Amino acid sequence: MAWQPTSNPGQAGLDSTNAIQGGWLTCTEGVSIGSAIASREHLTDGTRGDGRLKTSVPGVSNPQPRSVLTPALKLVSVRGIRSFSQAFLNVVTPLYLLSRGISSAELGVFFTLSFLIGAIMSIPVGVFADRWGRKPFLVAFTVLMLLWGAIFSFTSYLPALVSISIVSGIGRGGGGMGGGQAGPFAPAESAFLADLSPERERRKIFSINGVASSLLAAAGAALAGLPVLLKRYHLFLLSSNEGLFVLTIVLAVVSLLILFSVKEPPRRPKEERKAKILSKKSTRIVVYQSFVGAFNAFGISFVNSLFVIWLHLRFGVGQESIGPVFTASYLLSAASVWVASAMAGKMGSVRTIVATRVLAALLMVATALSPAFWVAIVFQILRTAATMMATPVRQSFTMTLYPSEERASASGFTAVVRRLSGAASPPISGGLFDVGQLELPFYLGAGFQILSALLYNKLFASLESESEKGAGRKKEVIEPEALMDDDPT
Numbered sequence: 001m002a003w004q005p006t007s008n009p010g011q012a013g014l015d016s017t018n019a020i021q022g023g024w025l026t027c028t029e030g031v032s033i034g035s036a037i038a039s040r041e042h043l044t045d046g047t048r049g050d051g052r053l054k055t056s057v058p059g060v061s062n063p064q065p066r067s068v069l070t071p072a073l074k075l076v077s078v079r080g081i082r083s084f085s086q087a088f089l090n091v092v093t094p095l096y097l098l099s100r101g102i103s104s105a106e107l108g109v110f111f112t113l114s115f116l117i118g119a120i121m122s123i124p125v126g127v128f129a130d131r132w133g134r135k136p137f138l139v140a141f142t143v144l145m146l147l148w149g150a151i152f153s154f155t156s157y158l159p160a161l162v163s164i165s166i167v168s169g170i171g172r173g174g175g176g177m178g179g180g181q182a183g184p185f186a187p188a189e190s191a192f193l194a195d196l197s198p199e200r201e202r203r204k205i206f207s208i209n210g211v212a213s214s215l216l217a218a219a220g221a222a223l224a225g226l227p228v229l230l231k232r233y234h235l236f237l238l239s240s241n242e243g244l245f246v247l248t249i250v251l252a253v254v255s256l257l258i259l260f261s262v263k264e265p266p267r268r269p270k271e272e273r274k275a276k277i278l279s280k281k282s283t284r285i286v287v288y289q290s291f292v293g294a295f296n297a298f299g300i301s302f303v304n305s306l307f308v309i310w311l312h313l314r315f316g317v318g319q320e321s322i323g324p325v326f327t328a329s330y331l332l333s334a335a336s337v338w339v340a341s342a343m344a345g346k347m348g349s350v351r352t353i354v355a356t357r358v359l360a361a362l363l364m365v366a367t368a369l370s371p372a373f374w375v376a377i378v379f380q381i382l383r384t385a386a387t388m389m390a391t392p393v394r395q396s397f398t399m400t401l402y403p404s405e406e407r408a409s410a411s412g413f414t415a416v417v418r419r420l421s422g423a424a425s426p427p428i429s430g431g432l433f434d435v436g437q438l439e440l441p442f443y444l445g446a447g448f449q450i451l452s453a454l455l456y457n458k459l460f461a462s463l464e465s466e467s468e469k470g471a472g473r474k475k476e477v478i479e480p481e482a483l484m485d486d487d488p489t
Contacts, residue, residue: 071196072196072205077212078138081258082145083220085248087220087223087224087330090171090326091319095318106430108426108430114169115420116420117169118184119416119420122413122415125187126187126191130407134188134191134408138185141184146249149252152248153248186411187409188408190399195264207337207396214388221325224323225323282410292455292460294420296456297418297419298421301445302441302444305422306433309430317373325380329380330384337391340390344393352390353456354453356387357452357453359386360383364383364445425445
């Protein structure tokens with residue numbers, strides 16, 4: 001359904017309010033909707049003179065204008081830019097630090113410290129993002145990204161390079177996955193995107209976010225091999241990695257400009273907030289997520305952080321060969337996101353998440369057993385797609401389990417456990433690499449991933465059923481977002 005157009009926004013607001021109070025709504029198809037679905041408890045004041053709807057929270061207007069997706073898509077674009085930059089940095093940085101004299105084991109410790117710093121910061125970021133707003137924390141991360149580019153561009157002092165990388169979480173590998181995560185500020189980012197997305201559009205927005213991130217990460221990974229290629233053509237002035245570091249500064253500035261243009265939805269008045277950070281129900285879900293996420297993060301981090309180093313040690317390849325591998329991984333991941341979304345619509349979010357985790361674990365083992373570089377990269381590309389395809393589904397499903405004012409806090413608590421668990425495995429992998437055990441980390445990682453998949457199904461299948469029942473009850477009432485939806489379907 002769509003509203004009849006009007007040249008007078010103020011009159012449109014008055015007419016729609018009168019229509020709701022009178023018990024009917026006039027739409028282009030001439031459909032009448034009973035007053036039971038437009039109670040004044042749900043729409044406190046109908047519409048404002050500027051055509052925007054108000055929420056049921058007194059004094060807080062609905063942040064969604066009629067062009068409802070514009071703010072969310074701006075945030076998606078910031079994520080895409082970050083994915084582009086971190087994709088080439090995830091390839092270049094570990095090899096760059098290795099060339100400066102750092103060993104594989106020391107890189108493992110570096111990744112561990114980065115995870116630990118992120119874990120420590122995740123809780124205060126999540127809690128204060130629910131209190132102060134999400135946007136300041138995304139701006140802070142982008143400033144860190146700018147500082148990272150400046151330090152790597154203008155100095156080769158190793159302690160400075162390692163320190164800024166540990167604090168920002170930039171350039172710590174990733175195995176062709178998740179290059180655009182906002183480090184310890186990811187809880188604020190997920191909650192911000194959820195706030196800007198109408199409930200009925202949330203899975204689609206998170207899927208668009210995943211696709212955009214993967215496509216731009218593919219382009220960034222391809223760029224990682226450019227310095228080597230330029231050197232072959234004797235373009236020495238353009239052939240150093242410092243050019244990519246300078247590009248990181250430019251991209252950080254662009255991201256800041258976009259972020260400043262996004263208006264964050266107002267927080268609830270302080271006196272209306274709950275005294276507790278999380279409700280009893282949310283606390284239970286956080287415990288479940290943390291328990292399952294710990295096994296998954298521990299398993300994945302055996303391989304992801306040091307995968308670039310593994311390819312280098314196992315097959316003797318450099319960034320000019322590894323970059324295209326990540327490019328293909330990101331491209332297939334972008335396509336697989338839509339497949340996962342369709343799967344979730346048919347078989348449910350939980351089953352989709354479980355199936356993709358098991359598949360990713362099996363492909364991790366296949367990668368370790370690969371006899372040649374091209375075989376390994378085929379399995380790695382498929383593993384990346386299997387691992388990443390359900391991420392938007394999981395994020396969307398997770399956000400529906402929490403009220404808006406608890407999303408960033410909940411995400412912060414679960415992120416701490418995941419990061420602490422993920423911090424434990426890279427040193428183990430690095431140590432095994434140094435003694436010639438190049439396959440064992442893959443076997444260990446696959447085992448923990450399968451365990452996490454089984455636990456996820458056990459703990460979250462019933463929660464998904466409860467969520468679906470709640471969604472069924474909501475369908476009896478027209479949400480404010482639904483009134484602004486121009487989609488005829």
